[in-house]
Amino acid sequence: MDRLARIFRAESGQVLASLVYFSRDLQLAEDALQDACEQASHKWPIQGIPENTGAWLHLVAKRKLIDKLRQQQSQQNKHKLQLIEQSLYMLTDTVAETDYEVPDERLRLIFTCCHPALNEAAQVALTLRTLCGLDVREIARAYLTSEVAIGQRITRAKKKIRDAGISYEIPSYEQLDIRLPAVLKVIYLIYNESYSAYEGQSLTRHDLASEAIRLSLLMVKLIPNPEVLGLAALMLFHDARLLSRSSDIEPYIPLEQQNRALWKQAQIEQANAFIQQALEYKQRGPYQIQAAISALHSQAKSWEATDWRQIQLLYMSLFQLHPSPVVALNLAIAKANGGQLKQAYKDIVALSEDLNQYQPYHAARGELESRLNFQEQAICSISKAINLSRNGIERDFLIKKRVLLLK
Structure with a gap:
């Protein structure tokens, strides 16, 4: 990922949050941000990257949004235009964060995007893509599904918002509970992506981790x-x-x-x-x-x-609440680490169809096969894990493990 792409990814969520706040229209806000990024792509390589890239994108995107609202000509848009034009000349917001029931702009917009008119999976996917800067590949990985399926889910969510005329209004405190599960899932998946750093040459994405923890601590104070x-x-x-x-x-x-x-x-x-x-x-x-x-x-x-026995019991309890193949995989690993290696391996083999495209599955399977002295199977499993890995550091670790198995 080149420098401009990294900047756009880092700044887009916050800028988009502000644009949605003014326009109450996700598609319009996304179009304005896209235009601003396109303008930056042409100007920055020639004029140099500004010191405050976020402020530059925010200002240009607001102006693009004004142009789009003027083109639509409606009474409602006149009020939106007035709000945006006033904001262009303000050094700080006239409303303090403490005056809001949800005291943080990013968190407010996450609650806003997690609209109950959409199902939870659509709420989460749309929010992760638009406000949190995760791409379709990363979201698909979190849901153990295809990029096409996630792309379609996001497209359908946007269409429903547009066709139903859903306005992005900040929910009141009384309306937060119904949106809470989706909001927590968004924060959880932001951190998950930061911890596994799906693509690139860094093991952890510190920007995502810090933001997820910041949001979670705000949530502790709020609810x-x-x-x-x-x-x-x-x-x-x-x-x-x-x-x-x-x-x-x-x-x-x-x-x-x-x-x-x-x-x-x-x-x-x-x-x-x-x-x-x-x-x-x-x-x-x-x-x-x-x-x-x-x-x-x-x-x-x-x-x-x-205490692997206690960890097994906790994974069993988690599986009762959330019977997913990933939880079953973690339960099997806990069994293996607790001494039930043969039973754990049987459990992992039984998950092969569900987790065939899940890189940690093949890495874990290869580890158990190595412990059981199933040398050829272990090499095969580790090779599959290497092929599925998009993170350079994890891939190098697995390659070293395979080299040791080949000796």
């Missing part, structure tokens, strides 16, 4: 229910281990080999406090269960001291 607390705890547990995932010598270090002294104890303590607070509600939920699993990893003094 401190058990699943909100569970999601915040889950991300903090994972982020606390960030420094130990790589080193100057090893670009990727798996959990069992990590130096636990590098884990951020303050973040782990904050996450533990959140999960304890969540458990007081006695309302079981998937984010709380995943956070509890991460808590057990964080509490273990070593890989060997990990």
